Amino acid sequence: MFNSKPVLVSGIKPTGDLHIGNYFGAMRQFVELTRTGKYQPFIFIADYHALNTMQDAEEMRRRTRELVMAYLAIGLDPKEVVFFKQSDVPAHTELCWIFDTITTMPYLMRAHAYKDAEVKNKEITIGTFNYPMLMAADILLYDAAIVPVGQDQKQHIEYARDTAEKFNRIYKTDILKLPEPYIMPGVAVVPGIDGQKMSKSYGNVIPLFASHDELAKCVMNIVTDSSGDRPENVYQIHRLVRSEAELAPLYEEHRGKYKILKELLIEDLDRYLAPMRAQYEELQKDPGIVDDILAKGKNTARAISEIKMEQVRTTIGVA
Numbered sequence: 001m002f003n004s005k006p007v008l009v010s011g012i013k014p015t016g017d018l019h020i021g022n023y024f025g026a027m028r029q030f031v032e033l034t035r036t037g038k039y040q041p042f043i044f045i046a047d048y049h050a051l052n053t054m055q056d057a058e059e060m061r062r063r064t065r066e067l068v069m070a071y072l073a074i075g076l077d078p079k080e081v082v083f084f085k086q087s088d089v090p091a092h093t094e095l096c097w098i099f100d101t102i103t104t105m106p107y108l109m110r111a112h113a114y115k116d117a118e119v120k121n122k123e124i125t126i127g128t129f130n131y132p133m134l135m136a137a138d139i140l141l142y143d144a145a146i147v148p149v150g151q152d153q154k155q156h157i158e159y160a161r162d163t164a165e166k167f168n169r170i171y172k173t174d175i176l177k178l179p180e181p182y183i184m185p186g187v188a189v190v191p192g193i194d195g196q197k198m199s200k201s202y203g204n205v206i207p208l209f210a211s212h213d214e215l216a217k218c219v220m221n222i223v224t225d226s227s228g229d230r231p232e233n234v235y236q237i238h239r240l241v242r243s244e245a246e247l248a249p250l251y252e253e254h255r256g257k258y259k260i261l262k263e264l265l266i267e268d269l270d271r272y273l274a275p276m277r278a279q280y281e282e283l284q285k286d287p288g289i290v291d292d293i294l295a296k297g298k299n300t301a302r303a304i305s306e307i308k309m310e311q312v313r314t315t316i317g318v319a
């Protein structure tokens with residue numbers, strides 16, 4: 001499967017229940033990019049990064065499986081993508097340690113995530129402080145050319161570039177390749193059923209794999225605002241699943257009839273999400289699929305990362 005295509009690397013933490021905000025905001029673009037055929041993609045579940053905020057073994061196992069199934073259900077093709085768990089490939093933490101030895105504390109103190117936590121007076125673990133170095137290892141192990149991420153992760157890619165440069169300078173080598181960030185063109189923030197940003201912490205989500213009945217319940221609870229021409233919260237969700245050209249006459253015809261517009265939204269959402277939901281349900285019947293895919297991904301990712309680690313060990317003089 002390996003060819004000379006540029007390598008794409010990205011990770012996703014198995015935290016949080018998936019909702020349509022995650023899907024339209026990030027997951028969909030992510031899968032589309034891996035399907036362009038332009039790259040050799042490596043996508044992994046960043047479970048060691050997630051450990052910083054999730055310390056419940058059952059939850060970690062469950063969410064990891066759910067995330068793998070969700071990505072398969074929305075179209076990630078494990079034949080084209082090396083899809084694996086970060087914790088299955090020891091080279092990630094090994095290279096992270098080597099980077100720690102060339103990285104200073106003041107440099108890591110400039111990370112946005114660290115500064116945010118400090119301002120909020122949160123207790124900061126070494127894992128959180130060191131987050132950018134594990135991420136640098138994730139990326140540099142595979143010679144990533146591009147790293148597709150949301151805007152919030154841009155600084156982390158810069159850390160990976162700086163670290164590669166520093167390592168290459170100290171050891172007078174060029175074995176670490178500098179990656180480029182690829183900021184996924186964000187869909188405007190997907191609103192929740194109360195009009196604020198859709199977020200699990202606000203309790204305003206529409207789950208990605210909701211049944212028709214659950215969808216109906218969520219949509220009927222959308223807060224309608226009667227100040228303008230159309231119920232904006234309903235419309236902003238509707239335009240994700242149906243073109244604005246198609247929606248204009250419908251909203252004109254049913255002006256002020258919020259119940260009818262909500263019923264139309266339920267049907268359109270259901271039609272859009274049903275194939276992915278069916279796929280997700282199908283995958284749940286055969287949990288072995290997740291194990292097989294992760295086992296295959298683990299073998300490939302281990303083999304590839306080991307080549308880089310051998311070069312690194314020789315370069316630093318431990319081998």
Ligand code: TYM
Pocket residue numbers: 009010011012013014025026046049134135138139147148149150151152153156184186
């Ligand atoms: P995580 O799991 O928090 O987020 C996964 C990806 O989704 C993007 N994202 C968004 N993009 C657009 N709009 C949003 N509302 C939105 N919410 C999340 C994130 O930017 C991210 O790209 N640190 C990474 C995980 C990671 C990683 C890596 C990524 C670990 N190692 C190496 C790339 C390369 C993270 O926070 O993921």
